[in-house]
Amino acid sequence: MNAYLVGADVLGNIPDLLTQYGISIHKHVSGRHAAHQRKPASLKGVDLIILFTDFLGHNVMRHYRELANEENIRFVACRRSVCSLSQSLDKVCPRDGCAACPNQKNRR
Template sequence: MSILIIGGDRLGNILDNLRRLGFKDIRHVSGRKKGYLELKVNQNVDVVLVLTDYVNHGLARKIKGTYRNGPCRTVFARRAWCHIKSEMDRVLCNGCCAEDCPGRAKGA
């Protein structure tokens, strides 16, 4: 799976954790500059992760309006891994809490 991360200057261990969830292609843009308001999400992206505490507010609104019901799944989360993980589980598993859900990551 592929993911585009918008926001956050440094991602730290988030990249390793996303790889453990099965993301092979990970792209990142900081999302702070006004120029990012023109950002177009590539059709080849499966998930857009928006780190809400490190992104331009106008860009967050645009992504929410444009991509929330678009071709890829959109996850809005704070930069803390525990929040990212819970939001990814909620969005990617459609809220299911079954332990045998194929979308649920094991051990992360």
């Protein structure tokens, strides 16, 4: 599963946590630059958008949420901490991987 991360200048231990969930980072933007604050042209190859709310403005979050809804991509909004991200990911993607994912069972 590929994730598009929005917010935070430094990720710290977050890549290690994402690896535990079987998620790789497709792209990471800080959200500070004007170009990062607009909707990206496309999110091809992205399965999940992670928004770090303590580093983003309301309009930036709105743009990415709208794009996720338009392209049928799941998104998670949380603070930039390993604990907060872990709690949010448990709701979307279990640590056991895709075999235990309730969304995977619905696709068959």
